[in-house]
Amino acid sequence: MIDKNSPIPIYHQLEESIKQLIESGQLKPGDALPSEREYSEQFGISRMTVRQAIINLVNERFLYRVRGKGTFVMEQKFEQNLQGLTSFTEDMKARGMEASSKLINFEIIPADAKLASALNIQEHGPVYKIKRIRLAENIPMALERTYISANLVQGLTSEIVKNSLYYYVEETLHMKIVGGTQVIEASIANKEEVKLLEIPELSPVMIMERSSKLEDNTVFEIVKSTYRADRYKFMIDLKRF
Structure with missing residues (x-):
C-alpha cells in the first residue's frame, strides 16, 4: 500500500x-x-x-x-557466513533446500610435491581426487575439486562422495573436523566451468581454496571450489581490536 x-x-x-x-x-x-x-x-x-x-x-x-x-x-544470491566451517550439504539444509552432487571424477592419484606439502604427507602418497558439481534444487552452484589423503580417510567410495563427505568422516569414521583456512578471489570462468556450471562465457566466478583440519591439527582436505558469482555472496562479521 x-x-x-x-x-x-x-x-x-x-x-x-x-x-x-x-x-x-x-x-x-x-x-x-x-x-x-x-x-x-x-x-x-x-x-x-x-x-x-x-x-x-x-x-x-x-x-x-x-x-x-x-x-x-532476479535470482537472489545465497549468503554464506565465512565465520563457520560447514559442508555444502549442511549449508543448503539450513536454508531448507535440497542439496545434491553430480560426481565428475573420483580416483586415487600420487601426490606431487605441492599437494604432498599441503596435506603434510609424503610425496607420491595416495590421494583421493574428487571432482563434483554441487547443486541446490538441481541448479549448479559450484564446481568443487577435493584432495584427501587416502591413508587418512580410508574406505571412501564414489557412492559416499555423491552425498555428504563430512557426514561420512564425522559420523562413520568418528573424526572431528574443527576448522580451516580459506582464501577467496575473483576470476572469470574457464571453458570447463562454463560448461559444468551452465553459465555464459566470461561469467564472473569466485574461487575459494580451503584447507581443513581435524581436532589433532591434521590437515584433512584441500578444496578448490568455483562458485557462480550470480548465485553466491560471502559474509563475515568484523570487529575492531
Whole structure:
C-alpha cells in the first residue's frame, strides 16, 4: 500500500512493497513485473516516481531489465557466513533446500610435491581426487575439486562422495573436523566451468581454496571450489581490536 500522507517518499514505499513481495515468495525469480504505466495507474502516482523505485531495485539487484520485454525478478544470491566451517550439504539444509552432487571424477592419484606439502604427507602418497558439481534444487552452484589423503580417510567410495563427505568422516569414521583456512578471489570462468556450471562465457566466478583440519591439527582436505558469482555472496562479521 502507498500512503501519500506519510513522510516516507512514495518511491521508497513502492520499493519496499515490491521487496516484500519478492522476499515472501509472491514474486518469484523470473516473474515479470507490471509496467510503469500499470503501477502508476494502480497507485495514482507518477511514472517518474515508479521509474525511480524500479531503478533503485535494479541497482540493488532485486530486479533486472530486458530491453523490449520488461522488468523481471532476479535470482537472489545465497549468503554464506565465512565465520563457520560447514559442508555444502549442511549449508543448503539450513536454508531448507535440497542439496545434491553430480560426481565428475573420483580416483586415487600420487601426490606431487605441492599437494604432498599441503596435506603434510609424503610425496607420491595416495590421494583421493574428487571432482563434483554441487547443486541446490538441481541448479549448479559450484564446481568443487577435493584432495584427501587416502591413508587418512580410508574406505571412501564414489557412492559416499555423491552425498555428504563430512557426514561420512564425522559420523562413520568418528573424526572431528574443527576448522580451516580459506582464501577467496575473483576470476572469470574457464571453458570447463562454463560448461559444468551452465553459465555464459566470461561469467564472473569466485574461487575459494580451503584447507581443513581435524581436532589433532591434521590437515584433512584441500578444496578448490568455483562458485557462480550470480548465485553466491560471502559474509563475515568484523570487529575492531
